[in-house]
Amino acid sequence: xxxxxxxxxxxxxxxxxxxxxxxxxxxxxxxxxxxxxxxxxxxxxxxxxxxxxxxxxxxxxxxxxxxxxxxxxxxxxxxxxxxxxxxxxxxxxxxxxxxxxxxxxxxxxxxxxxxxxxxxxxxxxxxxxxxxxxxxxxxxxxxxxxxxxxxxxxxxxxxxxxxxxxxxxxxxxxxxxxxxxxxxxxxxxxxxxxxxxxxxxxxxxxxxxxxxxxxxxxxxxxxxxxxxxxxxxxxxxxxxxxxxxxxxxxxxxxxxxxxxxx
Amino acid sequence: xxxxxxxxxxxxxxxxxxxxxxxxxxxxxxxxxxxxxxxxxxxxxxxxxxxxxxxxxxxxxxxxxxxxxxxxxxxxxxxxxxxxxxxxxxxxxxxxxxxxxxxxxxxxxxxxxxxxxxxxxxxxxxxxxxxxxxxxxxxxxxxxxxxxxxxxxxxxxxxxxxxxxxxxxxxxxxxxxxxxxxxxxxxxxxxxxxxxxxxxxxxxxxxxxxxxxxxxxxxxxxxxxxxxxxxxxxxxxxxxxxxxxxxxxxxxxxxxxxxxxxxxxxxxxxxxx
Numbered sequence: 001x002x003x004x005x006x007x008x009x010x011x012x013x014x015x016x017x018x019x020x021x022x023x024x025x026x027x028x029x030x031x032x033x034x035x036x037x038x039x040x041x042x043x044x045x046x047x048x049x050x051x052x053x054x055x056x057x058x059x060x061x062x063x064x065x066x067x068x069x070x071x072x073x074x075x076x077x078x079x080x081x082x083x084x085x086x087x088x089x090x091x092x093x094x095x096x097x098x099x100x101x102x103x104x105x106x107x108x109x110x111x112x113x114x115x116x117x118x119x120x121x122x123x124x125x126x127x128x129x130x131x132x133x134x135x136x137x138x139x140x141x142x143x144x145x146x147x148x149x150x151x152x153x154x155x156x157x158x159x160x161x162x163x164x165x166x167x168x169x170x171x172x173x174x175x176x177x178x179x180x181x182x183x184x185x186x187x188x189x190x191x192x193x194x195x196x197x198x199x200x201x202x203x204x205x206x207x208x209x210x211x212x213x214x215x216x217x218x219x220x221x222x223x224x225x226x227x228x229x230x231x232x233x234x235x236x237x238x239x240x241x242x243x244x245x246x247x248x249x250x251x252x253x254x255x256x257x258x259x260x261x262x
Numbered sequence: 263x264x265x266x267x268x269x270x271x272x273x274x275x276x277x278x279x280x281x282x283x284x285x286x287x288x289x290x291x292x293x294x295x296x297x298x299x300x301x302x303x304x305x306x307x308x309x310x311x312x313x314x315x316x317x318x319x320x321x322x323x324x325x326x327x328x329x330x331x332x333x334x335x336x337x338x339x340x341x342x343x344x345x346x347x348x349x350x351x352x353x354x355x356x357x358x359x360x361x362x363x364x365x366x367x368x369x370x371x372x373x374x375x376x377x378x379x380x381x382x383x384x385x386x387x388x389x390x391x392x393x394x395x396x397x398x399x400x401x402x403x404x405x406x407x408x409x410x411x412x413x414x415x416x417x418x419x420x421x422x423x424x425x426x427x428x429x430x431x432x433x434x435x436x437x438x439x440x441x442x443x444x445x446x447x448x449x450x451x452x453x454x455x456x457x458x459x460x461x462x463x464x465x466x467x468x469x470x471x472x473x474x475x476x477x478x479x480x481x482x483x484x485x486x487x488x489x490x491x492x493x494x495x496x497x498x499x500x501x502x503x504x505x506x507x508x509x510x511x512x513x514x515x516x517x518x519x520x521x522x523x524x525x526x527x528x529x530x531x532x533x534x535x
Contacts, residue, residue, distance in 0.1 A: 057435055075438040087432035090531035091454040100450065101440035134534040152440055 006033040006068065008054060008079065008156050008188060013063035014213075015049055022213035023049045026063070029207060029216070033155055036182055036189040036225060038199035038206045042254060046214025047192045051160050054190055055081050067155070077101065080149035082159040086141045088133045094144055095120065095129035101152035119147040122184075123177065139170035143177070150181060156188045164194060171195075175202060176234060179225050196250045200243060201225060201234070208253040218253035222246060315501040320508070323501035332502055333493035335485045341509065343485035347403075347478065348471045351410035355467060359415050360460060363422025367456075368448060376419070384416035388474040392481070401482035413474040414467035421466070425459025426452045458525075458532045465521055472514045487513075 008031045016022040024046040031037050031054075039047050052058045053065050056075040065072040067079070075081075080101075088097050095116045102112035120126050123143040125136075133141060142162050149157060163171050179202060182189050193199055199206045202225050208218035224237050237243060297317060303309055304316035311319065328337040335343075362380070365372035392409050399405045429451050437447045479488030487506050494502035525532065 055435070055439065057438075075435065077439065077441040079439060081436065081439045083432040083436060085430065085432055087430065087436040089433060089451065089454065090534060091457070091529075100437070104437070104440045104442050104446055104450070132531060132534075134531060148436075149439075 006155065006188075007031060008065075008067050008190075009069075010050070010053060010060075010065050011063055013053060013060040013065060015046070015053060015058065016061050016213070024053075025213040025215045027209075027214065027216055028063075031156060031188040031190055033188045034186055036179075036191070036202055036204045038191045038193055038203040039209060040193060040196055040199050040206060040250065040254060041209030041214070042211055044214075045209035045211040047209055048160055049214065050209070051081075051158050051190065051192050054156070055079055055158050077105070077152045078154055079156045079158055080152050080154035082142070082145045082149050082157070082162040084161045084164060086145040086162075088141060088144055088148070090133055092133075093129065094125065094131050094133055094136065097133060097144055098148045098151050101148065105152070116147075116151060119151045120144075122150070122181065123147045137170075139166050139174065142166065142174065146178070146181065150185055150187075153185075154187055156190065157182070157185070159189065159191045161192050161194060163198065171198070172234070176228070178202060179229055183229050196247050196254070197238065200246050200250065201228070201238060206250060208250060210254075210256060217256070218250070220246070220250070312498060312500060315504065319501045320504045323499075323505040324508070327490070327502065327505060333490050335490075337509070339485055340487050340490045340506075341513070343483075343489075344475055344479070344487040344510075345513070347406050347410055347486065348468070348475055350407045351414055351471055352464070352467065354407065354411040355414035355418050356464070358411075359418030359463075359467075360422050362415075363419045363456075363460075364426065364448060364452070366419065366423040367426035368444075368452065380416050380419050383412060384420075386412075388413050388477045392477060396481060405481075406478040406483065409478045410471050410474045413470045417466040417470060418460070418463045421459045421463025422456055425456030425463075428459060429455035458529055461521060461525055461529065465518065468514070468517055468521075472510055475510070 009029070011028050013024060013027045014022070015024040027046075027050065029037065039050055041047050049058070053060055054072075056065070056072045056079065059065075059073075072079075089100070092100065095113060098119050099112040099116035102115055103109075107115070117126065117129060120129050123146055125140060125143055125147070128136065128140065133144065136144065145162065163174050166174065175198065178189075189202075191199070191202060200222055203222055204225065205219065205221050207216055209215065210217045224243060228234050228237055300314070301317055304311065304314055304319075308314075315323075323332075324337070326332065327340070331337070331339070333340075362376055366376050366380075367373075388409055391412065392405075395405045395409050395412075399408060433451055433455065434447055437451045442450065475486070476488035476491065479486040480492065483489040487510050491503050491506035494500075494506065
């Protein structure tokens with residue numbers, strides 16, 4: 001698989017720990033900037049390992065992870081990560097959390113405070129900058145995590161089930177926010193999720209992993225997210241027959257069954 | 263128009279749980295009970311005043327040492343000498359112990375070198391190495407501070423090293439995705455995450471420091487609470503011995519309260535993330 005310019009590519013990647021346990025087998029995928037790929041699959045199918053490979057936290061046992069044909073040797077500011085547990089720093093205020101990537105890049109205090117303020121406004125938390133993070137709700141904390149990830153202006157945004165712990169209404173709001181931020185940032189997004197509906201709604205492309213060892217069993221492209229960004233109503237999109245059929249198809253793929261035709 | 267309850271601000275949650283204030287009352291009652299028992303014991307002649315002087319006599323001894331002084335110095339001078347030794351030792355132990363703890367937590371080679379040393383020092387009683395320190399460094403102020411500092415070192419090193427582990431994997435990974443260098447990860451993530459544990463280490467170290475103070479002031483001291491107590495003990499001035507003990511206890515309590523204040527003021531996030 002040849003990688004395009006402005007893309008994060010995993011080519012024929014396998015990952016096993018020690019001699020025995022194989023986690024991923026021969027996985028290839030390319031995430032271009034402007035794309036939104038979701039990865040779904042049962043527990044133990046290696047979804048999080050896939051993200052750890054893309055993030056550079058672990059090295060593949062075979063195959064290659066590369067950005068624009070340069071091999072990935074570790075984490076870097078071109079690939080920001082939003083973690084399942086928000087990974088915020090409780091000793092820093094909300095704004096200081098968002099400003100940390102800018103501080104590490106050597107930006108002056110006044111400039112980074114200004115930028116952090118702007119990013120907090122992007123996620124609707126402009127009035128919460130001075131608060132300590134434990135005063136925020138779960139959804140607000142994930143929005144801070146998102147603002148912090150975007151503050152480093154990454155080419156790719158890697159998200160490891162960031163919405164898993166949120167209630168349904170907060171999730172819906174986050175979906176719409178996520179799509180807008182993705183569009184504005186022109187980043188390539190990789191989302192690990194348990195929610196098939198979330199994957200279908202947000203993604204330009206969904207990948208289904210099957211376990212033991214993790215391998216790709218299904219890929220499919222969607223345009224619901226783009227249609228939402230063009231102004232269509234999210235409730236209407238999610239109740240379209242095409243949306244429901246797509247959800248059932250992916251669920252069948254996850255559970256290794258032929259789709260049920262009704 | 264009457265305000266509906268729903269428009270009223272939510273009551274501010276009480277910071278202290280009722281169980282804790284009960285514990286406080288029980289604590290006060292225990293202290294009061296002991297004082298009554300002590301007064302009764304000396305008033306009713308259960309014990310000779312030589313062994314157990316009455317609270318009033320101890321109070322008089324306190325006033326005596328505060329005013330005219332005892333054993334060549336006033337109470338303020340004794341307290342100042344002891345505070346200087348314990349405080350100086352704490353600063354020295356932190357200056358060495360916090361970096362050492364960070365090295366143990368972040369470097370395998372560092373851990374290999376320092377871990378056995380700390381484990382060697384940790385169980386040693388100060389009275390065992392005091393003579394050696396005196397042989398090496400003389401009987402001056404340096405030896406006294408050093409003995410206390412050595413006693414304080416291990417708790418600070420160990421609590422720093424274990425505190426670093428309070429930083430979660432994802433907090434460290436997040437910093438690395440921002441392009442943080444190894445040193446920046448230590449400074450921005452590991453050290454702040456370790457602060458609560460370091461503070462606990464300082465509390466334990468201060469306990470060890472007060473314990474060691476009397477031993478350190480055994481030799482060639484001319485001032486200090488430990489020296490005052492020993493001088494009094496040699497002449498069986500029991501009320502002064504008890505007065506000295508109470509002063510040390512009060513200072514230790516004050517330092518504990520000070521550390522709790524530091525914790526509330528500067529580390530309000532403890533236990534909340």
